[in-house]
Amino acid sequence: MKILIADDDPQLVRALRITLAAHGYDVVAAPDGAAAIALAAKERPEIVMLDLGMPRLDGVAVIHALRGWTSVPIIVVSGRTGSADKVEALDAGADDFVTKPFQIDELLARLRALSRRAVSASDDPVVAFADVAIDLAAKAVTRGGTRVHLTPTEWQILEFLARHPGSLVTRQTLLTDIWGTEQVTDTGYLRLYLSQLRKKLEADPANPVHLITEAGMGYRLVLDA
Missing domain, CATH: 1.10.10.10 (Winged helix-like DNA-binding domain superfamily/Winged helix DNA-binding domain)
Structure with a gap:
């Protein structure tokens, strides 16, 4: 299953890439919001994981852009802990919200739940x-x-x-x-x-x-x- 990680923290992205690859995920990564939209359009990931505080376009703007054309499950992983930020992200179309720092076991469980919701591509071409x-x-x-x-x-x-x-x-x-x-x-x-x-x-x-x-x-x- 392909997952897109959008986060401007290279150390976190590197750690997640290693961990998720070990659990069978194919990981692609974007360092900012604009790149995330471009990569989502190109790679067609089955899950999108993104931060809210990214350069160029913030996470909420990315969610709005993605929801214009795809129902791919989106999980927000952010250091913002305020309820207003969570509500804004979920109202924009995110499916789940995990606060940094997080336990990797919890994140993997959330990803498994989202993967069950992922809609497979149509068999009719x-x-x-x-x-x-x-x-x-x-x-x-x-x-x-x-x-x-x-x-x-x-x-x-x-x-x-x-x-x-x-x-x-x-x-x-x-x-x-x-x-x-x-x-x-x-x-x-x-x-x-x-x-x-x-x-x-x-x-x-x-x-x-x-x-x-x-x-x-x-x-x-x-x-x-």
Whole structure:
């Protein structure tokens, strides 16, 4: 099971990496909030463990960003002990909260509980809407049975939306996943590529019903419209 650790304490991350690997976890780590979002999009971990006090983006902001497109179990491991911090993290979408310092046996027990809640990926690699079929395994798109040519970037955007159908995917999440953290404020790229995707996949590109823009927030792939 893959777990993402987001924490700016390298010694703690090193210790957790060794301990969790010994218990069968595949560990990836991010040193700050922005990197955590990018790594979550790239690696698709089954559990996310994060601190609240991280540089660039704090833990609560990361939780909000992740909850825009994934239901992956999130456990907060933080030195903040105030009830307000715990409530804020849980309200943002965290599943559990462990206070530093912690006993490793307790943390492992919490992780086992979260792993039982982790949702496995769908066995069906094809996502369909209207006369469009998106084959995630073959990385191919057909419309009315005819292959649709997509550029690599168009495919990346469509694939991300197709893996989270019906969910709001924030602009920042898409930008971070595709172009990296240095481009997270430039949404002109997304408008251009979404327009191209609509021309190729929507019956009426000027009035899309499947590739939807959520004003000021991001995008959503609606399958049943």
